[in-house]
Amino acid sequence: MTSRPPTLREKRRYVLIRVEPAGTVPDQKELYFAVHEAVSSLWGDATAALIHMAVVAADNEYVIVRCRRGTERELAIALTTVTVCAGQRISLRTVATSGTIESLRERIAVMRAPDTAVVLPDECTIDGRRYTVCNGSGQKIDVIEKGFKNTTRFFLTREDLEDI
Amino acid sequence: MKITDACVYPRPSGDSSVRRMALEAHELGFDSLIAVDTPACDYAGVHVASGVVIGEIPAQDIAVRMKRHRETGAFVTVQAGDNGHNRAVLGMKGIHILCGIHGTDRHAFDHVTAKMAADNGVAIDVSLAPVIRERGVVRQRALDRYFDLMLLERRFEFPLVISTHARSVLEMRSVREFSALASVIGLDIPDVEQALSNAGMLPSPSSAVKVIQ
Structure with missing residues (x-):
């Protein structure tokens, strides 16, 4: 099958999103299902077809989502309503929109935080319960309670840990 | 103008x-927050105001709880209920925000309650x-x-606040995401800016009466 000449191809836009909590690397297919569900439940099937959304690339916590040109706003609104992916609570933050994937890749490279040596405690105790420190960057520290049943993630700061 | 998320639960x-x-x-572009059951503080350049949310309880009980919270200097938010409840609540002094309109029936917030909210300066939470x-x-x-609330807001011009x-x-969202989501319910950008700054302009809970000579 021959590809269409550039003048006949539909124009697309690429939206760069950051997945939170930090350190979350979602499965590309699962994220597609989550975003597709959000788009079609908010805007309906007709607009979802018009948006023509697809997850085209994932680079750790950064994901590039494609849409048809002119529907970026609808996609961005739908992205804010994504709260769960594969049973895990997430939040999608729209970072930038571009006409090419390449420019977004360059942007990811710029934004990626330099690896600074951050000393984190392995675990901490809050209100008599033991927690594992699972992520930390800058002032932010995420902890997960130790145990089989309760794996709730808590979002704290360094000062919170110092106060405890 | 302070950009405020009118209700968060730490x-x-x-x-x-x-x-x-x-x-x-x-990081999301806010200047202040109203945090429920939290003492007021400032952190990372954000002012955290103390807030209290009173559930749907009888009006007499709300009055009792209001007395308890009056000295704490907290923003008082009351959960909306049926029409009679909302009228009683909007007539009370010291209430800043009425929330939970989305969960009430169609007649719970009508033109009478809208006018009461506008007259008494009680903000309605979206x-x-x-x-x-x-x-x-x-x-x-x-x-x-x-949609119905926006119709009444345009007619009676009661204050609106937006919260997550x-x-x-x-579950927190950026100011830009607030604007985008609010556009779904018919609020344009100037309306959103006004609603985000309204919480900062509500009468301060701890301010004493000023005598102007």
Whole structure:
């Protein structure tokens, strides 16, 4: 099958999103299902077809989502309503929109935080319960309670840990 | 003009500490937060105001609880109920925000309550939580209630505030996302800016009466 000449191809836009909590690397297919569900439940099937959304690339916590040109706003609104992916609570933050994937890749490279040596405690105790420190960057520290049943993630700061 | 998220629930109600929420709010473009059951503080350049949410309880009990919270200097938010409840609440002094309109029936907030809110300066809370988290009929019902609320707001011009009712930093949204989500319910950008700054302009809970000579 021959590809269409550039003048006949539909124009697309690429939206760069950051997945939170930090350190979350979602499965590309699962994220597609989550975003597709959000788009079609908010805007309906007709607009979802018009948006023509697809997850085209994932680079750790950064994901590039494609849409048809002119529907970026609808996609961005739908992205804010994504709260769960594969049973895990997430939040999608729209970072930038571009006409090419390449420019977004360059942007990811710029934004990626330099690896600074951050000393984190392995675990901490809050209100008599033991927690594992699972992520930390800058002032932010995420902890997960130790145990089989309760794996709730808590979002704290360094000062919170110092106060405890 | 302070950009404010009018209701968040830090630990122990939620899973994020108030400092973490303030840090996140700063990154998301907010100047202040109203945090429920949390003492007022400043962190990362964000002013955290103390807030109290009173559930749907009889009006007499609300008056009793109001007395208890009057000295604390907290923003008092009351959960909306049926029409009679809302009229009673809007007639009370010291109430700053009426929330949960999206969960009430169609007649709970009508033109009379809208006028009372405008006259008494009680802000009506537009929670984005049902738009973000709910799906299907529940979200459609909430959107329908908000469309009706916008109609009354344009006629009576009572103050609006916008909030996420976030119990986690994952449920907080940026100012730009607030604008985008609010456009779904018919609020344009100047309306959103006004609503985000309204919480900062509500009468300060702890301010004493000033005598002007």
